[in-house]
Amino acid sequence: MKPYLTFVHALSPLHAGTGQGVDVIDLPIARERATGLPLLPGSSLKGTLLDAYRAMHGRPEAERLFGTTIEAGKVQFTDQRLLALPVRSLAGTFAWVSSPYLLARFARDVLDYDPSFKLPIPQPKPPTDTSSATGVLVQNGTDLICTVQNKPKIVLEDLDFDQDQQDAKDWADYIGGGVFKDDPHWQGMFARRFCVVHDDVLTFLLLTATEVTARVRLEDEKKTVVEGGLWYEEALPTETILSGLVLASADDSTKIKSVTGGKTLQFGGKATVGRGLCRVQIAEAQAAPQSTQGGQQ
DSSP states (O other), X not given: OEEEEEEEEESSOBOOBOSSOSSSOSBOBOBOTTTOOBEEOHHHHHHHHHHHHHHHHOHHHHHHHHBOSSSBOSOEEOOEEEEEEEEEBSSSSEEEEEOHHHHHHHHHHHHHHOTTOOOSSOOOOOOSOTTTTOEEEEOTTOSOEEEETTEEEEEETTEEEEEEEEEOHHXXXXXXHHHXXXXXXXXXXXXXXXXXXXXXXXXXXXXXXXXXXEEEEEXXXXXXXXXXXXXXXXXXXXXXXXXXXXXXXXXXXXXXXXXXXXXXXEOSSOGGGTTTEEEEEEEOOOOOOTTOOSOOO
């Protein structure tokens, strides 16, 4: 089997939950235990693709490809882990924010499954000013620069940053090409809004940039809140990008792509209120551009 990259792009808030919460949020999203990073479980991805494939090709073919309760399928799915988090920006409306750890782990996972892959990008580096975490990597021509007290700044939520000397163009082009395949307009839009912040800054944003919604259940006749009918649920915001791997043969990967490329699918809970609408792209690892410096050899 061969590894293929998967990119999940949230078109509406995505609630892949973990059951009852223990904090003020009653229904939190799934997060990794050690890092606190959000994820979409591989079981959720597999289940949605199974339903879509079964609707197109019938149950026997779907069970042969995806497996049953007593027999393993021919395709394996990993968890889809956070790659870029949308964060409010004073300029450019919002930014797609990543960090050196997220990008380094993405690169590591690809090479762990197949060391012969050539990464199409240089190894990620943290912003130069790591002591104060004030530098942000963006590409030249970014939409995120604004003027604060006569100085060029990047303002995310209520934090302001300086532009770092490094350029994030290689990463922006690669991720944008995978998420927005065959769509140059959105690839350019992604590149102009993509930035890399220090890992410490991302930790703060993960606590403040997810979407928390108060939900209530009303009595049908009185239209008042049912006792115990108020709860808070968390979701990854619209425009979140996650990534992982699918292990499949070349023929089976083509079959999976028949239900993913360019189609909107629903993942996670709260489907009846429009949550979890996502696009999924599955792609082979891209070859490194000849002009790229610092990539894997």
